[in-house]
Amino acid sequence: xxxxxxxxxxxxxxxxxxxxxxxxxxxxxxxxxxxxxxxxxxxxxxxxxxxxxxxxxxxxxxxxxxxxxxxxxxxxxxxxxxxxxxxxxxxxxxxxxxxxxxxxxxxxxxxxxxxxxxxxxxxxxxxxxxxxxxxxxxxxxxxxxxxxxxxxxxxxxxxxxxxxxxxxxxxxxxxxxxxxxxxxxxxxxxxxxxxxxxxxxxxxxxxxxxxxxxxxxxxxxxxxxxxxxxxxxxxxxxxxxxxxxxxxxxxxxxxxxxxxxxxxxxxxxxxxxxxxxxxxxxxxxxxxxxx
Amino acid sequence: xxxxxxxxxxxxxxxxxxxxxxxxxxxxxxxxxxxxxxxxxxxxxxxxxxxxxxxxxxxxxxxxxxxxxxxxxxxxxxxxxxxxxxxxxxxxxxxxxxxxxxxxxxxxxxxxxxxxxxxxxxxxxxxxxxxxxxxxxxxxxxxxxxxxxxxxxxxxxxxxxxxxxxxxxxxxxxxxxxxxxxxxxxxxxxxxxxxxxxxxxxxxxxxxxxxxxxxxxxxxxxxxxxxxxxxxxxxxxxxxxxxxxxxxxxxxxxxxxxxxxxxxxxxxxxxxxx
Numbered sequence: 001x002x003x004x005x006x007x008x009x010x011x012x013x014x015x016x017x018x019x020x021x022x023x024x025x026x027x028x029x030x031x032x033x034x035x036x037x038x039x040x041x042x043x044x045x046x047x048x049x050x051x052x053x054x055x056x057x058x059x060x061x062x063x064x065x066x067x068x069x070x071x072x073x074x075x076x077x078x079x080x081x082x083x084x085x086x087x088x089x090x091x092x093x094x095x096x097x098x099x100x101x102x103x104x105x106x107x108x109x110x111x112x113x114x115x116x117x118x119x120x121x122x123x124x125x126x127x128x129x130x131x132x133x134x135x136x137x138x139x140x141x142x143x144x145x146x147x148x149x150x151x152x153x154x155x156x157x158x159x160x161x162x163x164x165x166x167x168x169x170x171x172x173x174x175x176x177x178x179x180x181x182x183x184x185x186x187x188x189x190x191x192x193x194x195x196x197x198x199x200x201x202x203x204x205x206x207x208x209x210x211x212x213x214x215x216x217x218x219x220x221x222x223x224x225x226x227x228x229x230x231x232x233x234x235x236x237x238x239x240x241x242x243x244x245x246x247x248x249x250x251x252x253x254x255x256x257x258x259x260x261x262x263x264x265x266x267x268x269x270x271x272x273x274x275x276x277x278x279x280x281x282x283x284x285x286x287x288x289x290x291x
Numbered sequence: 292x293x294x295x296x297x298x299x300x301x302x303x304x305x306x307x308x309x310x311x312x313x314x315x316x317x318x319x320x321x322x323x324x325x326x327x328x329x330x331x332x333x334x335x336x337x338x339x340x341x342x343x344x345x346x347x348x349x350x351x352x353x354x355x356x357x358x359x360x361x362x363x364x365x366x367x368x369x370x371x372x373x374x375x376x377x378x379x380x381x382x383x384x385x386x387x388x389x390x391x392x393x394x395x396x397x398x399x400x401x402x403x404x405x406x407x408x409x410x411x412x413x414x415x416x417x418x419x420x421x422x423x424x425x426x427x428x429x430x431x432x433x434x435x436x437x438x439x440x441x442x443x444x445x446x447x448x449x450x451x452x453x454x455x456x457x458x459x460x461x462x463x464x465x466x467x468x469x470x471x472x473x474x475x476x477x478x479x480x481x482x483x484x485x486x487x488x489x490x491x492x493x494x495x496x497x498x499x500x501x502x503x504x505x506x507x508x509x510x511x512x513x514x515x516x517x518x519x520x521x522x523x524x525x526x527x528x529x530x531x532x533x534x535x536x537x538x539x540x541x542x543x544x545x546x547x548x549x550x551x552x553x554x555x556x557x558x559x560x561x562x563x564x565x
Contacts, residue, residue: 010469011389018382018396025437026403029414036413090308098301106548107309109555113543114316115498117515121522121536122315125322126334131529133318133334140335163312175555224407227500231519245409245501252413253505265410276402 033269036262043256055263064239065264068247075154075243076222079161084215086162087169092203094170095177111167120231123160150237157229157241164228165221169214176210177203213282220275244268316540323533330529345534357535360517363428364497364539367513370432371439371496372489378436379443379488384473387451388459397448400441408438412505419506426508434506435496442495443488450484451477487553494543514539 037055040048059065094105111119126132127147138145147156180203204211226245229235235242235250242250244264252261310317321337322330323346329339351358386396415434416425424430454477462472478485503516512520518536547554 006469007389011385011391014381014389014469014473015385015391017378018385021378021436021440022399025418025433029411029418032417033410033414036417090305093301094305096298096301098298098305100302100306102551104302104305104309106551107313108305109547109551110316110544111312113494113547113554114540115500115515115543117498117500117519118536118540119315121518121532122319124522125529125533125536126315126318128334128529131322131330131334133314136334163315167312171555220405224409226409231500231522245407248409249412249501249504252416258413258417262413265407265413268407269410272405272407276405279405280398280401282401 033262034266036258037266039259041258043253043258048259051259055259056267058260059263059267064242065247067239068242068244071241072223072225072243075158075225076219079158079165079222080215080219082162083166083169083218084211086166087214088173088211090166090170091174091177092199094174108167108170111164112171116164116227117231119164120228123228123232127156148233148237150240153233153237153241157232160228161222161225165218169218172214172217173207173210176207180206216278216282220272220279319533319537322529323537325530327530345530346538348531349535349538353531355521355531355535357514357517360512360514361539363511364513364515366428367431367435368493368496370428371435372492374432374436375439375443375488375492376485379440379447380478381473383444383447383451384477387448393448396444400444403441408501411437412501415502416505425506426511428511430506431503431511431513434502435499438499438502439492439495442491446484446488447481450481454480483553486550490546490550490553494546497542
């Protein structure tokens with residue numbers, strides 16, 4: 001067929017925009033990111049010398065980087081755990097027919113539709129000491145805490161992340177529940193298994209791959225948290241709420257030290273690469289995935 | 292009867308949760324219609340007469356550049372949608388249907404899901420500066436296309452795998468070439484996925500903050516960055532900032548309400564970005 005011979009040429013024509021884009025906007029930036037980490041490049045001095053591993057040495061000696069790494073990991077693990085538990089509970093609650101379900105479902109998705117940076121502004125509005133709703137409510141019950149003070153800022157940020165992202169774990173787990181065979185549930189009910197037993201003996205074991213996927217996806221996003229915290233605290237007070245993303249951003253664009261920032265990015269990249277197969281399995285081969 | 296009451300109980304419980312997690316947004320709407328004097332009376336003062344002044348201010352009455360930020364956001368989002376589709380459709384078709392490394396393309400696309408955007412901040416700054424596109428809408432379109440192309444490829448390839456080969460072959464036998472077959476037969480068949488990809492890419496480009504912060508400084512500033520800067524730079528006019536913020540959340544929120552079915556599949560596949 002003429003089409004067959006045309007196909008061998010046409011496919012290269014069709015894929016060429018993707019290849020060009022991938023070369024210029026993916027492969028080259030990855031190369032340049034790693035390369036920059038070996039140079040003393042700064043915002044002011046674009047033709048900087050080769051410094052070998054000096055940027056990495058600086059990084060590992062830096063308390064800020066270590067602190068940011070520790071804060072990011074603890075923050076991510078904590079919010080992921082809470083959000084998966086709450087998201088699962090919510091998914092089980094919503095997983096039945098009830099009046100007004102469609103509208104409520106849309107509302108449950110709103111927090112993940114809104115730009116995190118804009119949500120950061122809304123949080124400031126909500127928490128503002130003079131005009132905010134939350135300090136006013138706390139004042140009513142006789143509490144006067146400064147929410148952004150060192151003692152309360154981390155619980156605050158964890159709480160805000162939960163408000164924002166429980167929607168996401170809910171959505172992933174709820175979508176998984178939709179493929180849960182309903183006859184199994186009915187069988188369990190016929191056997192008079194209680195709600196608790198149905199949950200622990202049937203739903204949880206079957207759902208564990210979906211729950212794991214929700215946790216994994218949420219964890220990798222939580223590890224790169226930037227927008228909300230940057231808008232809210234700028235990483236402060238001091239460097240208390242500096243995530244790795246904020247550290248890299250500030251090192252590059254506030255201190256102007258591209259070399260050290262790139263070294264930090266490269267370290268983050270190297271730590272994440274072993275997890276690539278997990279993501280690929282989850283996203284690229286959806287056969288085993290609950291749809 | 293008892294069963295019905297339980298169902299309404301579920302509704303009540305879920306409504307309470309939905310309200311709680313949307314308090315920030317609802318509060319912003321409330322403040323956006325509060326007269327400035329009443330905003331100063333605190334978060335628990337509700338006996339005000341609503342005003343639309345803040346919206347008028349946000350839309351240009353007070354001389355803020357918000358209309359320009361909106362325009363930039365629209366251009367960046369639409370440009371990114373167009374570029375993702377123009378690159379993604381033929382590329383994914385060649386990879387999946389014409390046997391050009393389908394698996395490799397898919398694995399790369401999903402692997403990119405893991406890489407943190409922050410890794411690309413410095414290289415993108417250098418790259419976009421080198422090609423002279425710093426603080427330009429086009430530069431941000433390239434960046435957002437990069438951020439969203441993997442998602443586009445993942446969703447498109449799932450849709451293309453569902454198109455029966457016979458449909459294409461019938462078109463070829465009728466004398467259509469590869470290109471005509473793609474445009475006239477395959478593309479209409481995957482239209483729902485094209486809508487889903489467009490909506491998701493629009494929302495994510497609209498919501499981007501990090502790359503705007505790195506690549507835009509004035510001319511190309513989108514609404515996320517403009518609003519955040521507004522909070523820190525001026526003595527805070529909370530009413531106006533609330534109105535501008537509420538307006539900027541409208542496109543994604545409207546999509547969430549009216550295009551829900553197109554969103555859920557993509558979002559639950561893990562397409563959300565932090």
